Amino acid sequence: MKIQNNGIDLxxxxDGPDDAPAVVFSNSLGTTLHLWDPILPYLPEGLRIIRYDMRGHGVSDVPExxxxxxxxVSDAEAVCxxxxxxDAMFVGLSVGGMIAQGLAVKRPDLIRALVLSNTAAKIGNPALWDDRINAVKTHGLxxxxxxxxxxxxxxxFRASSALPHWRQMLIDTPQAGYIGVCAxxxxxDFYTPTSGLRIPTLGIAGSEDGxxxxxxxxETVDLIPGSQFTLMRRAGHLPCVEDPQAFAALLNRFLTDTGHV
Known part of the structure; x- marks a missing residue:
């Protein structure tokens, strides 16, 4: 389905019953809502699962x-x-995790628990992202x-037959959308607002995440008192793709621990 937010179609x-516990997923730069497809078979039945393509990605609009x-963050708010x-559980990966932090601060009524996967309060620095933007403008995705x-x-995973699918998803991303999200x-820099959060939080990292x-x-997860942190071995930046069963098991335990299911 399509919705509008400030003139942008998202x-x-x-999926799932209207009255079921809600889990919202927000994906990474260069991927679509289908980033989460591999874990869905391993999640418990009876959830209401909300996924979306952020602006500039998938089949959402691509503003300049x-x-x-x-x-x-406003787009994620509109989706919710x-x-x-x-009172959803919000699962954000990479930039999706930054969106999760911003939304939890802005709209505490929407989120009762956070999963911050392969993300941070601040990722890189402006010079790094300027270099990335210039590389995309020069060479394409x-x-x-x-x-x-x-x-x-x-x-x-890089040696497996599954890699081409994810490479294609990356290069199919609209160039303007990729550049927009890089910016x-x-x-x-969410270090200060995130340190003010007081909700159940699970951090997930991959040992091979570059x-x-x-x-x-x-460091980011530790900003939130009472948070949990888990390291997935032999996984990189997208552990929900590399080891979906193990990633889903972490979510399922957190769903139970927080009383969400």
């Missing part, structure tokens, strides 16, 4: 860049409101794909 998908984190979400995939996936990440190394993820 594509979202809702740059984008701001405020816009990305359109789905009638309250196909030109940077191999370097991105090396940061995304552990060595085992949003470059301008974001984009958000485990120490960076742990």
């Amino acid at each position: 594509h979202m998908q809702v 860049p740059p984008y701001t984190m405020g816009q990305l 409101d359109a789905a009638g979400v309250r 196909a030109g940077i794909a191999d370097a991105v995939l090396e940061r995304w996936f552990g060595s085992d 949003a990440i470059a301008g974001t 984009s958000t190394p485990p120490d960076l993820v742990r």
Whole structure:
């Protein structure tokens, strides 16, 4: 289904009963809502699962860049409101995890628990993202794909027959959308607002993650009192793809521990 937020069409998908406990998923730069497909068979029945393509990605609109984190958070807010979400568990990976932090601060009524996967309160620095934007403008996404995939996936997965699917998802991302979200990440530092959160939080990191190394993820998760942190071995930046059964098991335990199911 499509919804509108500030003149932008956003594509979202809702599965499960209307009155079921809600889990909202927000994906990473260069992926679509289908990032989460591998874990769905391993989640418990009876959940209401909300996924969406952030602006500039998938089949959502592609406004001209740059984008701001405020816009990305507003889009996630619109998705939750359109789905009638309250007290959801919000699962965000990479930039999706930044969106999760921003939304939890802005709309505490929407989120009762956070899963911050392979993310941080601040990722990289403006110079790094300027270099990435310039590389995409010069070489296209196909030109940077191999370097991105090396940061995304552990060595085992990169040698597997599953890799081309995810490479294609990356290079199919609209260039303007990729650049727009790069700009949003470059301008974001959530250390202070995130340190004010007081909700159940699970952090997940991959031992082979070249984009958000485990120490960076742990540093962010530790800002939130009472949070939990888990390291997935032999996984990179997208552990929900590399080891979906283990990733889902972490979510399922957290769903139970927080009383969400």
